[in-house]
Amino acid sequence: MKGLAISLVTCVALLSGCSGGSGSEGTVIDTTLNNTSIDLSVSTVEAGTVTFAVTNEGDQVHEIEVFAGSNTVLPVDKNVANVSGLTLIDEIEDILPGGNVRLTLDLPAGDYIVICNLPGHYEMGMVTKLVVTG
Numbered sequence: 001m002k003g004l005a006i007s008l009v010t011c012v013a014l015l016s017g018c019s020g021g022s023g024s025e026g027t028v029i030d031t032t033l034n035n036t037s038i039d040l041s042v043s044t045v046e047a048g049t050v051t052f053a054v055t056n057e058g059d060q061v062h063e064i065e066v067f068a069g070s071n072t073v074l075p076v077d078k079n080v081a082n083v084s085g086l087t088l089i090d091e092i093e094d095i096l097p098g099g100n101v102r103l104t105l106d107l108p109a110g111d112y113i114v115i116c117n118l119p120g121h122y123e124m125g126m127v128t129k130l131v132v133t134g
């Protein structure tokens with residue numbers, strides 16, 4: 001999925017055609033990655049265009065993956081969360097320490113979980129929830 005992640009970053013950087021052609025970031029959620037948590041500035045947003053403005057404040061490489069679902073307690077296999085039953089909305093991998101990336105998505109109402117699923121990171125607490133209201 002690395003190619004997809006890179007093209008997404010490029011797309012966001014160009015601010016064109018990423019979200020139905022509006023170029024708008026919609027509701028911006030400040031998203032902080034630490035080595036033991038993912039912190040969102042809000043836990044609920046309205047449906048529509050949503051941008052995760054991600055800062056990696058940890059000292060390790062992290063990633064952000066957004067899945068549809070409400071259950072943050074997932075089975076763990078070989079140090080990674082087993083997400084096989086979940087629908088991946090989108091992701092950005094390889095976010096360096098101190099790095100900033102933006103992930104713009106069009107989110108319908110529903111429950112979502114946001115995780116970093118590098119080996120061991122889910123178990124360290126890098127998971128959180130987002131509720132999108134209709």
Ligand SMILES: [Cu+2]
Nearest residue numbers: 062063116121
């Ligand atoms: Cu991580």
